[in-house]
Amino acid sequence: MTKKFEIKVKVNGESFKETVEPRMLASDFIRDQLRLTGTHVGCEHGVCGACTILVNGKTIRSCLKFAIQLNNSEIETIESFGSIGKLNDIQAAFKKNHALQCGFCTPGFLITIKELLETEKLETEEEIRKGLSGNLCRCTGYENIVKAVQELVEKRKIT
């Protein structure tokens, strides 16, 4: 019988104490146990980037971590962004630039872009594309996603 473990996590500011099996992936933990289904699960082997979340301020692929490894960490998922009535800046830039169609990859892109805007210069289109290269989108052809990021970078300069 595999031993279960108790973990404590803070997700989007809310504290949780949960019991998990070691093999529970972080992505399944967030979606199935915490019922935060905004984090999407695409390939489940670290290729598509849809399940990207922030752990202690850094992005990780939640399908490549075990929930137990999140013990005592602070997590941000897409639910920490804006709501339909009040989009945050990144979401608003996506909407304005038509940077999504089906929307499946979007949570992963938005989280990735949050980290990129905080840590990278993103001065050229090439740098932006390199920053986005870990996230796959089958609808947009990426053009409008790049445009949205360019707009956010411009806005970042002003503020």
Added chain:
Amino acid sequence: MKPAKFDYINPKTLDEALKALQLDDVKLIAGGQSLVPLMNYRLSQPSTIIDINSIKELSIINIMNETLEIGSLVTHNEAIKSKIINNYFPIITDAISNTAHKTIRNSGTIGGSIAHADPAAEWPLLAMLLDCKINICSLKNNRSVKVMKFFISELTTDLNENEIIKSFSFPLIKNKYGWAFEEIVQRSGDFAIIAVASIIEIINNIIVEIKICVGGAGETPIRLSNIEQLLKGKKIENSFDDIKNDQLTLLLKPNSDNHASAEYRLHIAPKIIKNVLIKSIKNYKENTNDKKI
């Protein structure tokens, strides 16, 4: 839940981890960026996972005795950000910026990458290029292995089941040198179709030491010892045009896979190797300041 069942151990010290390694059918996890995909596919089904992320002594970056020591748990992004690494080996900063994507680099480690031994990955290439020594410990003894003996084949190393890689020792380069790194990939962050790196040490316009290494062109990264011998002692003004393509590809044994055919790899390798040699000389000329040693 995709992976098969396993028990989980989270040791706080190296000693605790080494003791846990005595169990049957265990696997170490660091960043998990190669292991967890294999577990999600159930290609790997260890009974016990030993998570070494809490072992602080594995995260060091130090200069000692003319050697850069990097702990096995240092992540790709920590290595990229390290001023010490950048000061002595800017080639590491540059090459590792091409390893996977930022998110993967937040988790993936030097130890994981070199222990995984993908011949197209950047860390194994740098280890082979820079004559790295791998410092390994087990309950019984500690040992250091030269990189040439460490990589045995694709995804196969000299590491035993009861051992942990503690750190990597990169001997500092004594003379003023130029360096370059270049790789061909389908998409930024993918494994290289061909990756080439070189370090050329120069005194009075003479090549006194030269290291060239190619990744993605065989079962391990390959040092072009024939070209190194050919160019050692030569003046830097001599162009590399005289070197024939079949000399450049003599030691390469690429395989075909879904990214590129062996023929294509052999076709582009000479061009990339020459580019890297030319760029290394250019880099030497542009960086007239002595490296701090």
